[in-house]
Amino acid sequence: MSNGSILKRVEIIFTDYDKVNEIVDKAVKKSNTEIIGELLESGLRGRGGAGFPTAKKWEFTSKQVSEEKYVICNADEGEPGTFKDREILTQVPRKVFAGMAICGKVIGAKQGFIYLRGEYRYLLLNLEPELDAFNEYLKQIGQDFQIKIFMGSGAYICGEESALFESMEGKRGEPRNKPPYPTEAGYKNKPTVINNVETFVYALMICHLGAKKFKDLGTTDSRGSKVFSVSGDTPKPGIYELELGMSVEKFVDDFGDGDTKAVQVGGASGFCVPRKKFKDTIIGFEGVPTGGSMKLFNSSRSMFNVLRNYLDFFVEESCGQCTPCRVGCQQLLKGIEAVKKGEKPIAYLEQLLKLANTMKIASKCGLGQSVGNSFASIVNNFKEEMIY
Amino acid sequence: MTEIRELVKSLADKYGRERESLIPILQGIVLKENYLSEEAMTEVARELDLSAAQVYGTASFYSFLDTEPRGKYVIRVCKTITCDMHGKKQIVRTIEDLLKIKVGETSKNKKFTLLETNCLGWCHEGPVMLINDQPYSALTVEKVHSILVDYIKNR
Ligand SMILES: Cc1cc2nc3c(=O)[nH]c(=O)nc-3n(C[C@H](O)[C@H](O)[C@H](O)COP(=O)(O)O)c2cc1C
Numbered sequence: 262m263s264n265g266s267i268l269k270r271v272e273i274i275f276t277d278y279d280k281v282n283e284i285v286d287k288a289v290k291k292s293n294t295e296i297i298g299e300l301l302e303s304g305l306r307g308r309g310g311a312g313f314p315t316a317k318k319w320e321f322t323s324k325q326v327s328e329e330k331y332v333i334c335n336a337d338e339g340e341p342g343t344f345k346d347r348e349i350l351t352q353v354p355r356k357v358f359a360g361m362a363i364c365g366k367v368i369g370a371k372q373g374f375i376y377l378r379g380e381y382r383y384l385l386l387n388l389e390p391e392l393d394a395f396n397e398y399l400k401q402i403g404q405d406f407q408i409k410i411f412m413g414s415g416a417y418i419c420g421e422e423s424a425l426f427e428s429m430e431g432k433r434g435e436p437r438n439k440p441p442y443p444t445e446a447g448y449k450n451k452p453t454v455i456n457n458v459e460t461f462v463y464a465l466m467i468c469h470l471g472a473k474k475f476k477d478l479g480t481t482d483s484r485g486s487k488v489f490s491v492s493g494d495t496p497k498p499g500i501y502e503l504e505l506g507m508s509v510e511k512f513v514d515d516f517g518d519g520d521t522k523a524v525q526v527g528g529a530s531g532f533c534v535p536r537k538k539f540k541d542t543i544i545g546f547e548g549v550p551t552g553g554s555m556k557l558f559n560s561s562r563s564m565f566n567v568l569r570n571y572l573d574f575f576v577e578e579s580c581g582q583c584t585p586c587r588v589g590c591q592q593l594l595k596g597i598e599a600v601k602k603g604e605k606p607i608a609y610l611e612q613l614l615k616l617a618n619t620m621k622i623a624s625k626c627g628l629g630q631s632v633g634n635s636f637a638s639i640v641n642n643f644k645e646e647m648i649y
Numbered sequence: 650m651t652e653i654r655e656l657v658k659s660l661a662d663k664y665g666r667e668r669e670s671l672i673p674i675l676q677g678i679v680l681k682e683n684y685l686s687e688e689a690m691t692e693v694a695r696e697l698d699l700s701a702a703q704v705y706g707t708a709s710f711y712s713f714l715d716t717e718p719r720g721k722y723v724i725r726v727c728k729t730i731t732c733d734m735h736g737k738k739q740i741v742r743t744i745e746d747l748l749k750i751k752v753g754e755t756s757k758n759k760k761f762t763l764l765e766t767n768c769l770g771w772c773h774e775g776p777v778m779l780i781n782d783q784p785y786s787a788l789t790v791e792k793v794h795s796i797l798v799d800y801i802k803n804r
C-alpha cells in the first residue's frame with residue numbers, strides 16, 4: 262500500500278518560458294534534416310494517445326510535394342480525466358505556438374491552426390492577444406507562417422484527427438477511412454501534420470535542450486517524460502510531469518490515498534488496472550499507454566458505476582457512422598444494466614465481452630475500437646461488482 | 650432586412666462564405682441568439698449557397714450548436730465520473746431547486762437552461778460547471794448557491 266514514496270518530478274514543459282523567442286530564432290536557422298534528426302534521436306512519440314513517432318510524421322509530410330500544407334495543433338482534449346492541455350495552454354501558450362512554427366518551417370507550411378474545444382472558449386481571452394503577438398513576431402523575423410484558432414463545438418469525436426479535419430471543413434465530425442493518412446491528405450486533403458498540444462512543446466524543447474536530455478528519461482519504448490492529469494481518490498489531484506515507464510505501483514505509492522483498488526489509465530478509452538496488477542503494469546507504450554489521464558479509485562467506489570459512466574459517455578459521443586460502434590455501445594450499456602438487475606444471467610457478460618471484441622475489429626475509428634479496453638479490463642477484473 | 654439576416658451577413662463578412670466558414674458562423678449566431686432557429690439556419694444556407702439540410706446536418710452534430718431555444722445563460726454541469734464521485738448530483742439538485750427547472754429545461758423567463766455534459770477538463774477540481782463560456786470549479790452547495798444568486802440578481 263501507499264508508503265508515500267515520491268516519483269521524480271520532471272521540468273521541461275513549463276520551464277524556460279522567457280527563452281521561447283531565442284529557441285525559435287535558433288531553430289529556424291537549423292536545417293530541416295538537423296531538426297528531424299534531433300527529434301528522431303530523442304525518440305519522441307505523440308502525446309495525444311496513439312504514440313506515433315513525431316519525427317516520422319514531420320519527415321513524411323516534409324517530403325510531400327504540395328503548394329498547400331498545414332500544421333494543426335489538436336487541443337480538443339475530450340478524453341475523460343485529461344486536463345493537461347488546458348493547463349499548458351494557460352501557462353505556456355507561446356511554447357505551443359513556437360513548436361507549431363518550427364514544424365511549419367520543417368514541412369514547408371504557411372498556415373497553422375489550433376483546434377480548441379468549445380469547452381475551453383474562456384481561454385481565448387488570453388490566447389488571442391498572445392497569439393497576435395507571436396504571429397507578429399514571426400513576421401518580424403521573416404518566417405512565413407501564421408497561426409489561427411478554430412473553435413470546436415462540443416464533440417469528443419472531433420479529437421480524432423480525420424473527424425477534426427471534417428469539422429474544420431464545416432461538416433459533421435465523422436471520421437474518414439484510412440489510408441490516406443493526414444501526412445498525405447489531411448485538412449482540405451492537403452498534407453498535414455496534426456499533433457497534440459504537449460507534443461509540440463516537447464518538440465520545441467528537444468530543439469532547445471538536445472535529444473539526449475529527453476532520451477535519458479523513460480524507457481526504450483517510451484522515451485522522455487509526459488504530463489499526467491491526476492484525479493479521483495487522491496490527496497493531491499492535479500498536473501504532474503513525470504518520467505515514462507514507471508509501474509502503476511510506484512504511481513500509486515505517490516498519488517494513492519492508501520486504499521487504492523484500481524487505476525484507470527488513459528481515460529474512458531484506456532485500461533483499468535486492478536490492485537493485484539499494480540506491480541507488473543508499466544505506464545508507457547510497452548504497457549498501458551495514456552494520453553495523460555490517471556484516475557484513482559479507492560475501495561468505496563463501485564466499478565459498476567465507473568463502467569456505466571464510461572459507456573454512457575460512449576453512447577453519447579459515438580458519431581453513429583458505423584454500426585458496430587453505434588449499436589455496440591448501446592448494447593453494452595443495456596447489457597451490464599440487465600445483468601446487474603438480474604434480468605440476464607451472469608453468463609451474458611461473456612457475450613458482451615465478445616461484442617466488445619467485435620467492436621475492436623469492426624469499428625471504423627479509434628473510438629469504437631477502444632471501447633473494449635475499459636469494458637474488458639473492468640468486467641474481467643471486477644466481475645463480482647458487475648453482478649451483485 | 651430582418652435582424653437575423655443582418656447578423657448572418659455580418660458574420661459571413663467576417664468569416665467568409667466558404668464551407669469552412671460554416672461552423673464559426675453558426676457559433677457566432679449561438680453566441681448572440683443562444684440557439685440556431687430555423688430562420689437562422691435557412692439564412693446561413695442562403696448566404697453560403699448550401700442546402701438547408703447541409704447546414705442542419707452540421708449543426709445537429711455538435712452539442713454546443715443548439716437547435717432548440719435556450720436561455721440567456723446555459724448551465725452545463727459535468728457528469729463524468731470524477732465529478733460524479735465528488736458530488737455532482739447534489740450540485741444539480743441545488744440548481745434545480747433554485748431555478749425551479751429540471752435538467753434539459755429552460756426557465757420561464759428564458760434566463761437559464763440547465764444541461765448535463767461530458768468531461769469539461771477540470772477533474773482535479775470537480776464538481777465543475779460552465780455557465781455559457783465561464784467555468785466554475787470546486788463547487789459546493791453553498792458556492793453554487795451564491796454564484797446563481799449573483800446571476801439571478803445582477804445579470
Ligand atoms: C475518439 C478519439 C479522440 C481523440 N481525441 C484526441 C484529443 O482530444 N487530443 C489529441 O491530441 N489527440 C486525440 N486523439 C488522437 C488523434 O487522432 C491523433 O492521433 C493525435 O492528435 C496525434 O497527435 P500526436 O501524434 O501528437 O499524439 C483522439 C483519437 C480518437 C480515436
Ligand code: SF4
Binds near residue numbers: 418579581624625630
Ligand atoms: S467507430 Fe464510432 S465514432 Fe468511430 S466512425 Fe464508427 S461510429 Fe463513429
